[in-house]
Amino acid sequence: QVQLVESGGGSVQAGGSLRLSCAVSGYTYSPNYMGWFRQAPGKEREGVAAIYTAAESTNYADSVKGRFTISQDNAKNALYLQMNSLKPEDSGMYYCAAQRWRFRGLSLRADDYNLWGQGTQVTVSS
Secondary structure (H helix, E strand, O other): OOEEEEOEEEEOOOOEEEEEEEEEOOOOOOOOOOEEEOOOOOOEEEEEEEOOOOOOEEEEEOOOOOOEEEEEEEEEEEEEEEEEOOOHHHHHEEEEEOOOOOOOOHHHHHHHHOOOOOOOOEEEEE
């Protein structure tokens, strides 16, 4: 069974850093496209970063460019999101996602992803 399991969330002060991890299991090969999304209470889920795993091409939401970095470790079947210079507006539940048998590119649209983890909470205090 294919599964995505996130970890690494927590509470930090503004300006701090966190590194989120996503363990991928059940795949013979890594999904071509994976991403990180976040959702704050009362808001829609928004795309934060996406990666094309075969070439490590990336795409970022404007709000996180220069602060967040998405990366992968194929040997460990893992996806990461390094988050620096965190702001209170970065708070929310963060989800790892994959396009399973889909090839919709470096999309930041939640509808383009059909495999999701359970999420990990990130809280940034001012």
